[in-house]
Amino acid sequence: MHRLRHHAALASSRLLVRDNQRITALARAGDVAAARRVFDAMPRRDAVSWNALLTALWRAGRDLPAARSLFDDMPSRNVISWNSIIAGCLAHGDLAAASAYFARAPRRNVASWNAMLAGLVRLGSMEDARALFEQMPERNVVSYTTMVDGLARCGEVASARELFDAMPTRNLVSWAAMISGYVDNNMLEEARKLFEAMPEKNVVACTAMITGYCKEGDLQNARRLFDGIRAKDVISWNAIISGYVHNGLGEEATKLYIIMLREGIKPDHATLIALLTACSSLALLRQGRSTHAVVIKAMLESSISICNALMTMYSKCGNVDESELVFMSLKSQDIVSWNTIIAAYAQHGRYQKVIALFHEMELCGLIPNDITFLSMLSSCGHAGRVDESLKLFDLMSSKYAISPRAEHYACIVDILSRAGQLEKACSYIKEMPSEAEKNVWGTLLCASQTHGNVQLGELAAKMLVLSDFESSGAYVMLSNIYAAAGMWSEVNRVRSQMKEKGVKKQPGHSWTEIADKVHMFVGGDASHPEMDMILSELRKISFHMQIVTDKTQMMEELAQECG
DNA sequence: TTAGGGTTAG
CATH class of the missing domain: 1.20.5 (Single alpha-helices involved in coiled-coils or other helix-helix interfaces)
Known part of the structure; x- marks a missing residue:
């Protein structure tokens, strides 16, 4: 009898463990409803069962209210339950609720503190994070790593490094966080040094370095590092593929994608975005369409970011209508979707449509941002709407509190220059908050050439050469301006300066795809x-x-x- | 409880 009871108890506890595992597994697979059914059908539940469902509700189910009401119904709560609900609130961006639970928790362990710390860092409240970190009764490697990552993310790389060096112990995550911090802040040399010093290099650190090399355009080192990774995962593949795409090597990116598939790696939505971006920049409509088919097969057509990339692809391949179809297919459009459709019509010279979309976007409750205005301004420029563009430029700061960046000034300078209003263009350059960027002077120089303005041409060329000694275009244009004005001795002076400095003109090139063959055209060839x-x-x-x-x-x- | 890739403009 005693033994029988013992057996029954053993069987029941085995069942309990099995059901708990099923809840976790179902939640990981994203099927919260099934997890809940298992939970409801359980003859006996323990704290683990409750905690598993609790986490499933806010994580896989993205349903914080449901999680909170389950938390209220729990017969008993342990520190893991409290940590889970805190993490849930933070994952949903509800800092106030998280702080309230944190304050109410009867017991806190390092994980509770770390959860709050990570939440603050994710929300970008570095000051609060720092204060919490100082207050912590106990810190472990996770606490330090979270702070290192947070500091680097908000640009405080030096403080991040200081803390990294002061850590009592470091793990692979800490090293990777610091390396990636350097990469994000464009400090490749520092990243490389730290990577070399890393006692054991894992795929995450390698991927961060690959991104760093790609950012610098050093695809050779990026590729060498990538080839050396033994256990490549989808993220490392994405890093190298998108690296090629962003450096204008879409074909190489496509080749790698094929190899990736052959090696049995399943593309995810970042892979597809990179591929679509490649199709956009090379105007490969056929390949873009087949990538669209992959998107549908992978059931990713409802992803906003994928659709935004699809819209760009269709638009850059000359197909605004299909771009708009994708736009309409979205259940809800975000600011990027609106910016993309506005840019699509702007690029196709449909000024009135651009204006209509801009108003429609506002009616939908979206606030235009700096990028919206870049498209709007560029559309004005193509339509030759000088007055409208100046009005928009004013509206930006007066109504929307967006301070114009160098790019916005560049647009205005471009529009005014094309219209021959060179003096006014120059006054905008002088008004720029930061030092005029190279391309703004380039624009003015170009316009000075078309309108034969020697004085402004000289000024612009001088500024260009000052900022970039390799600038061959500046010399060529200035010599053209002098030539047009019949100032031959000046022409000779510029030509000999070019020779002295060994400036060579990079020929411009373009290409087009006809029946799977890419034809390249080079200027003067x-x-x-x-x-x-x-x-x-x-x-x-x-x-x-x-x-x-x-x-x-x-x-x-x-x-x-x-x- | 901590780390890597990913959409819009030019």
């Missing part, structure tokens, strides 16, 4: 076997483009007049 035909076709196209542009402008103006 007429070696293509069908050059005559290409040129005559180009003349036809530019003739048609002018007609279409005029027609579009007429239609839009007509539509505006009709209200």
Whole structure:
């Protein structure tokens, strides 16, 4: 009888453990409803069962209210229950609720403090995080690493390093956090030194370094490091693939993607975004479409960021209508979606549509940001709307409290320069908060050439050369300006300066994809076997483009007049 | 409880 009872108790506790494990497994797979069913059907539950469901509700189910009400119903709570509800509130950005639970918790361990610390860091409240860190009764490697990461993320790399050096013990996570902190703050040399000093290099640290090399355009070292990783995971693949994409090597990125698939790594949504970005920058519509098919197969069409990348791809491949279809297919659009669709129409010269979208966006309750204004300004520029662009520029700061960045000034300078209002353009450059960037002077120099303004041309070229000695374009344009004005001795002076400094002009190039073959065109190169035909076709196209542009402008103006 | 990749402009 005694033995029988003992067996029954053993079986029941085995069942309990099994059910608890099932709840956790189902939650990990994202099926909260099934986890809840298992929980409801359990003959006996312990603290582990309650805690497992609690975490499942806010993490996999993203349902904080449900988690909070379960927490209230719990027959008893241990420190893990309290830590879970605190972490849940923080994961949902509810700092106030998290702090309230933290204050009410009858017992706190290092993990409770660490959870609060991580929450504060994630929300960017570094001052509060620092205060909490100082207050902690006990700190472990996690507490220190969280602080190192947080400090580096808000740009305080030196303090981060100081703390890193002061840590009583460090683990792989601490090293990776510090290295990635350097990479995020564009301190590759420091990152590299620390990486070399790392006693044991793992895939995370390697991936951070790969990102760093890619940021510097050093794909050779990035690739060498990548090839050396034994256990490559999807994130390291994404780092190298997107590295190639952002350095204009979309083809290499695509090749790597194929290898990745062959090695049995399943692409995730970051992989697909990188691929779509490659298609956008190379205008590969066919490949873009097939990537769209992969997105559908992977059931990622409801992801906003994927759709935003799809929209860009279609638009850059010349297909605004499909871009808009994707936009409409979204259940809810975020600021990036709106910026993307506005940019799409801006790039296609549809000024009136851009304005309409801008108003529609506001009606939907979204506040335009600095990037929205860049698209708007660029659209004004293409449509030659000088007055409207100046109004928008003012509106930016007066109504939306966005301070214009160098890029916004660059737009305005570009618009004014094209319109021949060079003096006014120059006054905007002088108004710029930071020192005028290279491209702003470049714009002015370019305009000085078209409008034959020697004085401003000289000024712009001087500024350009001061900021960048390699700037071959500046010399060429300045010499053209002098030549147009008949100032031949000045022309000779610039030419000999170029020779002295060994400046060489980088030829411009473009490419197009026809029937799976990429054709490259380089400025001044007429070696293509069908050059005559290409040129005559180009003349036809530019003739048609002018007609279409005029027609579009007429239609839009007509539509505006009709209200 | 801590670390790596990922959408918009130019």
